[in-house]
Amino acid sequence: MAIRPQGRSSPAGRGTLLSVSETAATQAVVQTLRAAGCVFAEDEARLLREQFAGAELEHAVRRRCAGEPLEYLLGWAEFDGLRVAVRPGVFVPRRRTELLARVAARLLQSGDTVLDMCCGAGAVAAALVRRVPGLRVVAADSDPAATACAERNLAGATVVTGNLFAPVPAALRGRIAVITANAPYVPTDAIALMPAEARDHEARAALDGGPDGLEVHRRIAAAAPDWLMPGGALVVESSNAQQRAHVELLRHNGFVVAEHRDDESGAMVLAGRLP
Structure with a gap:
């Protein structure tokens, strides 16, 4: 051409x-x-x-x-009014995930600590910083390429690399107001049906949620109560197909669950609060 x-x-x-x-x-x-x-x-x-x-x-x-994602070519993705730096191989934040940030922001106030679990490039945390000034932000992901992007997008935040809660500073146990998690929730067999942009270019670990899509979410929900303060919340992205199982999973771990939907984007977010 x-x-x-x-x-x-x-x-x-x-x-x-x-x-x-x-x-x-x-x-x-x-x-x-x-x-x-x-x-x-x-x-x-x-x-x-x-x-x-x-x-x-x-x-x-x-x-x-x-077929390369546009965001990789530009070096950034638009998310909740921000330009979030991304690099090839890192999960590209979806616009539907903006609902996750909006729901979490309503549960936070200045001075709170928020943990963005499976943070990817840190898009959700960046949106929360913009929406709720004065937050203490911790972002965690197992992919070093993702946390390298998150460090660029989250000046002043604590960004850690490792398996779920393992790298989170122990001093925060029981002190976190909100945990957000856009963890992988695509069933393994469904990855082949995803658009080629995601299937062929993004890290599989950022997509694959195990046989029923909830494998990572089970681990997060089981551990989250130990890290949350009384009345704290775990806010996660889910799907219509998994809604019932996901709600029961959160309830099983002691959360009172509220469902949030955005019909325009097709997004579903579950907010589980501790009593």
């Missing part, structure tokens, strides 16, 4: 011709992306043209047409 301005400019009509050339170049990107199956080709073309030009733009468009 070649993306080149068309026509020549003259002193008298330079502005008009440049505008026509820019429009033609943008349309060339749009058409190429649309032919590759990109549903939001116009928006993607605009973002790519804002960030790249010339040979770099052509290279980025080829990578996008080959």
Whole structure:
């Protein structure tokens, strides 16, 4: 694919011709992306043209047409009004997960400690910092590439790498107001049905929730009460298919559960509070 301005400019009509050339170049990107199956080709073309030009733009468009996530090309993902830094292989924050941040923010106040478990690039924690100033933030993930991104997105936060609660500072046991967890919840057999962008490019550990999708959530729900303060909450993302089993899982571990849905995005969030 070649993306080149068309026509020549003259002193008298330079502005008009440049505008026509820019429009033609943008349309060339749009058409190429649309032919590759990109549903939001116009928006993607605009973002790519804002960030790249010339040979770099052509290279980025080829990578996008080959199925690489747009966020990896840009180096950031939009989430809850923020630009969250991401890198290849790291879980890309989904817009539907904004509901998780909104629900958690309503349970927090300045001075509280929040733990973002399975934090990925730290998108949920970053949104909470913006929504509730004065939080003490801890973010944890098992993937060093993810926590490297989280450190960029969460200045001043404690970012730790390890298996679930293992790397969380022991001094926080019983003192955390809210634990958020966008932990993997896709059943293993369903990963093959996911869009290629996620299936082929994101770390499998960030997607695979075990045979029924709740394997990681069971471990989080069992351990969370020891880390939460009295009346604290565990706020997790779930799905319609797992809603009943997920609610029972939280109740089994002592939580009183409230369900939150966003019909526009299809998001489901469960907020479990300790008595």
